[in-house]
């Protein structure tokens with residue numbers, strides 16, 4: 578049986594970032610993934626936002642009413658599918674139990690600290706390795722149609738100001754100055770909140786570029802290779818099994834996103850991470866001179882429009898539907914509708930029928946914080962459960978994981994993310 582220092586299962590954002598961080602520290606790393614390349618599952622066509630400004634978990638106080646109402650509303654931003662309900666117990670109960678104001682605020686603070694640290698590491702890797710991923714450092718803007726929506730956005734931002742979040746309320750004129758293409762709809766907006774430190778870019782290109790750098794540093798990637806089970810010797814994980822081979826390792830890292838449960842459950846480990854489906858639409862902007870300058874978040878629709886070089890990405894919606902991979906027409910239509918509401922003139926030009934719809938599963942933990950660290954099985958580590966923040970937190974989670982694996986003081990408080998909290 579071959580022997581390895583560290584095996585990472587999963588070459589999405591979490592796995593590739595972990596491989597890079599561990600290799601930087603001198604570990605001998607092998608990454609296995611079912612897909613034929615890096616970043617082809619949930620990390621493929623996400624909204625492209627690096628947003629420490631959005632650390633709030635999606636189980637905000639009152640979420641149960643929204644989910645109940647969604648059963649009857651095909652267009653609601655958050656959608657619960659009746660057929661998925663049995664599979665959501667007990668995860669769903671934990672998700673709801675964590676929606677108290679106190680827990681929600683504590684999770685937002687912990688997520689903010691990790692996201693901020695993560696953005697710094699993302700910028701450092703970009704600069705060091707000259708990574709190309711249509712990166713923009715122009716901030717993000719959350720637009721509010723209703724003056725009543727501005728107040729909660731202001732309060733949420735203020736709650737993070739002491740932790741270091743910079744933000745600014747913009748009136749209509751200031752909003753249009755930042756994003757001139759919003760001029761057409763300015764009279765429908767009450768204003769916006771601007772977050773100057775947020776960034777954006779193409780997460781898939783970033784994953785691929787970082788994987789190439791990691792490979793150049795000596796990380797081995799074995800694509801087209803599915804891990805069927807973990808090898809357990811007296812409570813210690815000592816390797817992995819695929820259909821064709823067994824590989825021993827000193828440490829194994831699970832970075833399998835929403836699919837983590839499949840490898841963990843046979844060991845009796847129940848880490849509450851479930852898929853929450855989201856959609857995106859990618860549009861060709863190559864013939865366009867006037868392009869959006871920065872990502873615009875429409876809070877009411879849980880959706881965002883992000884310029885990614887020659888493409889425009891519209892993404893969002895949260896569907897609690899288990900692992901149902903169907904691209905539902907009405908959810909895709911919601912994204913077209915959003916684009917029409919935010920940039921009517923752009924929508925007119927870009928919605929030609931050639932736009933590319935996609936859906937993916939956010940790996941969402943029941944308490945809205947990622948799961949990073951050693952599990953209750955010795956030698957088995959995990960980094961998943963990042964939900965809507967998987968890119969924002971990827972590089973920081975990798976830095977935290979690598980420090981923990983090397984027995985060092987964590988760079989951000991680690992207890993909030995511990996795999997042993999469940």
Ligand SMILES: Cc1cc2nc3c(=O)[nH]c(=O)nc-3n(C[C@H](O)[C@H](O)[C@H](O)COP(=O)(O)OP(=O)(O)OC[C@H]3O[C@@H](n4cnc5c(N)ncnc54)[C@H](O)[C@@H]3O)c2cc1C
Nearest residue numbers: 587589590591611620623624626804834855966967968969
């Ligand atoms: C619509 C949408 C918009 C989003 N927008 C943003 C955003 O703007 N900003 C942000 O920060 N986050 C965003 N996210 C979230 C982010 O994309 C995810 O959190 C992130 O991609 C998860 O990365 P991951 O590496 O954990 O999982 P994945 O990318 O799913 O990677 C897991 C990998 O593990 C592999 N795998 C699984 N099981 C096995 C096995 N048994 N053997 C071998 N390989 C296996 C899979 O093939 C896969 O490649 C969005 C998500 C969605 C759906």
